[in-house]
């Protein structure tokens with residue numbers, strides 16, 4: 001047993017190796033790993049906020065982060081106000097007296113890219129840290145600390161793990177901000193298991209090639225879907241016409257990422273039937289792995305939102321989130337075309 005390794009909930013050499021690798025990739029002083037992305041996100045708020053504090057967040061959030069901020073934390077006296085990702089004035093006004101500004105690099109599920117330098121400037125003016133969930137980008141596409149963020153958090157479950165076979169989370173930043181987060185993780189027992197750290201390191205070794213391939217395939221799939229008459233709109237930052245394209249060029253190295261949102265013409269039932277007809281793409285809620293996965297946001301990932309909040313977040317009845325894996329692009333396009341065309345019958 002190495003010096004200092006007295007108990008696995010406190011520290012473990014395999015977990016330390018993962019923390020060092022991801023801190024290095026994000027350009028952070030240190031990192032602290034957690035049992036899941038939500039464990040890492042929860043630890044940030046519990047470590048840096050107390051009863052009576054308020055946080056400001058962009059509205060485009062993963063469903064459980066949304067319910068953590070708007071339902072769970074208020075029970076402990078921590079309030080959150082949320083704003084559209086583009087409402088810079090609203091966020092700046094609300095930040096007076098707040099503890100943190102929070103956003104996702106690529107907002108879940110409509111894949112809007114956050115203007116990180118602008119948000120960092122707003123946070124700095126208010127004297128609060130900007131916390132960025134970089135899950136959908138991974139450190140391969142974006143390193144938020146370079147754009148002014150103070151803390152970066154990941155669901156390691158997704159692109160970093162990459163194989164749909166682990167749960168993990170990690171927070172990266174300066175030691176002074178990470179230390180209280182580490183202490184909360186130990187108290188709550190939200191520590192990453194060594195075997196999951198080992199699986200994450202295995203995933204990290206191929207992150208670059210997987211991300212390149214999935215981004216290229218996602219671009220081809222997005223183009224094909226956009227041209228299909230049954231598709232109302234494709235949300236993908238790599239598309240020339242997408243409102244996030246300029247930010248993707250500036251912050252994601254010109255790549256559009258591995259995830260897209262698809263607005264299908266028609267109802268929730270129509271979206272379900274379309275998904276039922278897919279043969280290669282599987283219905284599951286994760287993203288960023290070897291397999292392409294599709295999910296109906298309103299009934300799976302964002303069930304925590306009321307109908308009004310769904311509308312607010314731009315999630316229609318026919319909205320599906322599609323995560324692109326490592327399959328052959330032609331096979332994916334054929335699968336989607338078949339499922340869309342059969343629906344016209």
Ligand SMILES: Cc1ncc(COP(=O)(O)O)c(C=O)c1O
Pocket residue numbers: 036037038039062104108133135136154155156157167168169285286
């Ligand atoms: C953007 C984002 N952040 C955080 C999480 C939570 O991660 P985990 O499932 O590892 O707790 C998810 C999960 O889907 C996510 O998509």
